[in-house]
Amino acid sequence: MKNALQKKRVVIIVGTRPQIIKSAPVLKAFKSKSEYECSVINTGQHYDYEMNKQFFMELDLPDPEIDLEVGQGSANEQIFKIMSSLDSHLSKNRPDLAIVPGDTNSALSAGIACSKLGIKIAHLEAGCRSNNFRMSEEINRRVLDHISDILLCPTPLSLKNVLAERVLAGVAENVGDTMFDSLLACTDSLEENGATSRLNLKRHSFVFMTVHRAENVDVERNLAAILKGIESFGIPVVFPAHPRTRSRLDKFESKLPGNMILIQPLPYLDTLRLVSDSKFVVTDSGGLQKECYWLGKRSLILRDTTEWTEIVTAGASILTGCDETKIHKGYLDIDNLKPKPNEELELFGEGKAAQKVVKVIQNYLGDS
Ligand code: UD1
Numbered sequence: 001m002k003n004a005l006q007k008k009r010v011v012i013i014v015g016t017r018p019q020i021i022k023s024a025p026v027l028k029a030f031k032s033k034s035e036y037e038c039s040v041i042n043t044g045q046h047y048d049y050e051m052n053k054q055f056f057m058e059l060d061l062p063d064p065e066i067d068l069e070v071g072q073g074s075a076n077e078q079i080f081k082i083m084s085s086l087d088s089h090l091s092k093n094r095p096d097l098a099i100v101p102g103d104t105n106s107a108l109s110a111g112i113a114c115s116k117l118g119i120k121i122a123h124l125e126a127g128c129r130s131n132n133f134r135m136s137e138e139i140n141r142r143v144l145d146h147i148s149d150i151l152l153c154p155t156p157l158s159l160k161n162v163l164a165e166r167v168l169a170g171v172a173e174n175v176g177d178t179m180f181d182s183l184l185a186c187t188d189s190l191e192e193n194g195a196t197s198r199l200n201l202k203r204h205s206f207v208f209m210t211v212h213r214a215e216n217v218d219v220e221r222n223l224a225a226i227l228k229g230i231e232s233f234g235i236p237v238v239f240p241a242h243p244r245t246r247s248r249l250d251k252f253e254s255k256l257p258g259n260m261i262l263i264q265p266l267p268y269l270d271t272l273r274l275v276s277d278s279k280f281v282v283t284d285s286g287g288l289q290k291e292c293y294w295l296g297k298r299s300l301i302l303r304d305t306t307e308w309t310e311i312v313t314a315g316a317s318i319l320t321g322c323d324e325t326k327i328h329k330g331y332l333d334i335d336n337l338k339p340k341p342n343e344e345l346e347l348f349g350e351g352k353a354a355q356k357v358v359k360v361i362q363n364y365l366g367d368s
Contacts, residue, residue: 007037008365011095013086015043015070015106017051018179018287021268022101022124024059025181025354033358035367041089043082043106044069048243050265058267059182065093075105075136082109090117096365099124099357100148101178103141103286111144122361124178126151127158128286128307134215137286138307145169150364152357154178155310155347171364175356176349179287180342183294184351186269195270196277199238199261207233208278210285212242215322216302220252222322226302229320229327230282231257237282238274240266280334282327289317290348298337300330310347315339 010030012023023040030038042064046052056063068085070078082105090098090113098114100107101124114121123144130138145151145162151169153159154177162172196203209230217223223245230237238261241249249256256262266274272291275281281292284302292299293316301312304321311317316339320326342348349356 007035008097008367009095010036010038010097010099010361011041011065011090012038012099012101013041013043013106013110014101015045015052015068015082016102016104017046017055017265018285019101019104019106020052020055020059020061021182021287022178023099024055024061025178025185026099026124026357027061029354029358033362039065041065041086041110042067043085043110044071045078045082045104045106047071048265051243054267058269070106078105079109082106083113086110086113087117090114090119095119097122097150097361099361100144101125103128103137103144105136105140107144108140111147115147120150120364121148122150122152122357122364123148124152124357125154125158126172127153127155127160127162129158129161130303130305130307132303132305136214141307150360152360154349154353157310157347171360173356173360174349175360176351176353177290178353178357179290180294180348180351181354182268183272183291186272189269190272190276193269193273195266195273199263199274201236201238201274201277203277204279206236206238206278207280207282208274209237209239209282210242210288211239211283211302212245213284213303214244216284217242217245217248220248220254223248223252223254225324226322226327227254227257227260229322229324229331231259232324232328233331234259235279236261238263238278240264240271292316293339294342294348296339296341298334298339300327300334302327310345314342314345314347 070081097120151172159174281299299317318330320330
């Protein structure tokens with residue numbers, strides 16, 4: 001039993017690049033609350049420096065209270081390792097609540113481990129649905145939404161989704177998107193960032209691309225179709241390759257298009273700067289789709305479905321799948337898109353999601 005002077009303990013469980021980016025503003029918002037102690041657990045699902053530690057440094061996050069170093073392995077191996085390490089750590093260092101962001105294998109394992117230990121769970125970025133059950137993330141996010149106590153939804157649509165599924169959570173609120181907070185927090189530093197000139201690129205005369213989804217890069221035919229599609233653009237395509245994609249390009253001995261500039265995964269600010277200076281973006285990333293939209297960029301989404309249908313409806317993106325012809329057509333059509341901005345549609349909040357997250361948690365834990 002805690003006495004009134006004891007701080008409440010909240011842990012945020014991350015393990016991949018996008019989870020670290022989503023969590024940074026929440027950690028900062030908790031810092032100003034003296035009645036809380038908020039720390040991070042890093043599962044290490046992403047284990048390369050450029051995909052994990054780099055973001056702790058760049059976003060000025062404290063060292064994790066524990067690094068589970070789960071590393072390489074099949075999805076089931078990773079899930080098993082994370083669950084058993086979390087079981088042992090959290091049963092000795094019990095938090096009042098665990099925040100679990102996103103839809104990764106780390107998020108699923110953290111949710112199940114906490115639920116078995118009777119630890120309250122807040123799912124950050126709840127309610128997103130692509131309705132594509134072949135995506136492992138779709139399963140992860142649905143399971144997590146149904147075992148969480150608090151659902152922190154990023155958009156009105158995501159809140160509608162969880163309410164329609166009759167989730168058991170005691171609280172479900174639209175708080176806005178913490179990735180938007182992260183982006184707004186660095187707009188000044190973005191001005192000074194030199195990524196575009198370092199790569200000798202001219203503003204608005206290149207395409208920025210990321211591809212890493214299993215269905216796109218693990219199937220040789222699909223990866224080849226994407227490469228052919230972007231070759232048809234005829235202008236430089238900057239491609240910071242995810243380690244998974246890099247390994248598939250090597251394995252398939254893929255022929256790289258002459259207009260492709262293949263580079264290492266980038267720091268966060270460099271990425272946003274290149275997106276912002278690009279002509280348009282080609283991606284299958286969940287997070288990057290939103291960042292393009294917030295930065296006023298149009299995008300081709302290399303997927304048949306997206307959990308961010310709001311962006312397609314806002315007229316900012318075209319779904320092309322991994323079809324060479326559709327990618328080329330998307331390139332021809334992209335200038336005709338007339339996106340309605342977030343400020344007008346108020347889809348993702350106004351960049352103050354982290355404060356709302358803290359408020360919802362305070363209310364839930366009885367501290368407001
Ligand atoms: C997705 C999955 C997630 C999975 C992860 C693997 C969804 C909804 N989620 O997240 O389950 O674990 O992929 O990576 O599909 N960025 C950089 N440098 C780069 C490229 C991107 O900083 O070189 C930043 C982007 O600005 C963005 C974030 O990384 O903030 C996006 O991360 P990404 O790896 O693309 O993950 P998601 O697709 O968002």
